[in-house]
Amino acid sequence: MTSEASLRKLFKDVGHFDAVVNTVGVCEYANFTEMTEEQWMSTILSKMMGQINIIRIGQEYIADKGSFTLITGILNIKPIPFAIADATTSGAIDTFVKCVAFEMPRGIRVNSINPTVLKEAWDVYGEMMPGFQPVPGKLVGKAFERSVDGFITGQVIYVDA
Amino acid sequence: MTSEASLRKLFKDVGHFDAVVNTVGVCEYANFTEMTEEQWMSTILSKMMGQINIIRIGQEYIADKGSFTLITGILNIKPIPFAIADATTSGAIDTFVKCVAFEMPRGIRVNSINPTVLKEAWDVYGEMMPGFQPVPGKLVGKAFERSVDGFITGQVIYVDA
Numbered sequence: 001m002t003s004e005a006s007l008r009k010l011f012k013d014v015g016h017f018d019a020v021v022n023t024v025g026v027c028e029y030a031n032f033t034e035m036t037e038e039q040w041m042s043t044i045l046s047k048m049m050g051q052i053n054i055i056r057i058g059q060e061y062i063a064d065k066g067s068f069t070l071i072t073g074i075l076n077i078k079p080i081p082f083a084i085a086d087a088t089t090s091g092a093i094d095t096f097v098k099c100v101a102f103e104m105p106r107g108i109r110v111n112s113i114n115p116t117v118l119k120e121a122w123d124v125y126g127e128m129m130p131g132f133q134p135v136p137g138k139l140v141g142k143a144f145e146r147s148v149d150g151f152i153t154g155q156v157i158y159v160d161a
Numbered sequence: 162m163t164s165e166a167s168l169r170k171l172f173k174d175v176g177h178f179d180a181v182v183n184t185v186g187v188c189e190y191a192n193f194t195e196m197t198e199e200q201w202m203s204t205i206l207s208k209m210m211g212q213i214n215i216i217r218i219g220q221e222y223i224a225d226k227g228s229f230t231l232i233t234g235i236l237n238i239k240p241i242p243f244a245i246a247d248a249t250t251s252g253a254i255d256t257f258v259k260c261v262a263f264e265m266p267r268g269i270r271v272n273s274i275n276p277t278v279l280k281e282a283w284d285v286y287g288e289m290m291p292g293f294q295p296v297p298g299k300l301v302g303k304a305f306e307r308s309v310d311g312f313i314t315g316q317v318i319y320v321d322a
């Protein structure tokens with residue numbers, strides 16, 4: 001997703017498609033005062049520019065009325081230590097989706113899913129997220145389904161308990 | 162603001178200071194489907210990473226209880242054609258300010274001012290902003306004053322009519 005050529009090859013190889021769902025994006029975690037510009041930029045290039053690239057390139061190839069669904073995350077709404085780059089890029093993508101929807105051609109739709117921590121990932125992330133209520137991954141899947149098989153666009157779908 | 166060395170030199174040369182106000186940030190304007198990754202990145206490096214750099218470097222030098230006030234812009238709330246990179250980076254910085262406030266050391270405060278178009282700039286921007294009500298620059302100055310001389314932090318101050 002950080003390479004225009006790679007994305008272009010992917011979409012060409014796949015051929016006809018009606019929906020793209022993205023669930024990835026690399027984020028660096030550090031205290032703000034210790035986070036380097038390199039750490040900021042690797043997060044920005046992946047989670048932010050990478051997801052913008054998916055739509056920027058993909059909109060040339062996707063079927064009429066196709067949809068793109070991106071991933072953000074609840075830490076822009078509920079900040080925690082170490083997550084400033086994740087939160088900032090989530091805020092960027094949630095804003096991007098809300099604004100770019102108005103200029104998508106051929107009835108193409110764009111949404112983002114903004115979930116809290118997953119129940120399945122609680123063992124890994126639980127300690128850094130005190131007071132958060134994890135949600136089952138299945139519920140996040142429902143949000144993607146509502147974006148892909150629905151008619152909404154320019155929406156941030158929060159999945160939080 | 163895109164150069165760590167340049168910012169570091171500025172803050173060292175100035176010596177003691179209690180407040181930093183930033184009102185600049187380069188933005189590329191284009192239709193989303195025509196905007197290149199280079200145009201996205203020049204906007205991100207200036208308006209987004211550049212403003213983050215001001216606080217990232219500046220917090221090492223500013224006085225205790227000092228303040229940083231960044232600039233965003235109403236197009237993340239009221240989208241218009243050609244402004245997707247401006248809107249997305251404004252959303253990023255508004256989110257950044259709201260989240261990073263909690264981890265600033267030594268009582269340092271951070272806010273952003275999110276104004277609509279200025280009355281003084283209406284001749285230049287009016288045509289691309291139908292239905293917008295410009296505000297006098299003096300009112301935007303008041304918002305900066307409220308950030309600098311007040312006690313608020315982590316706030317986005319909207320100046321819109």
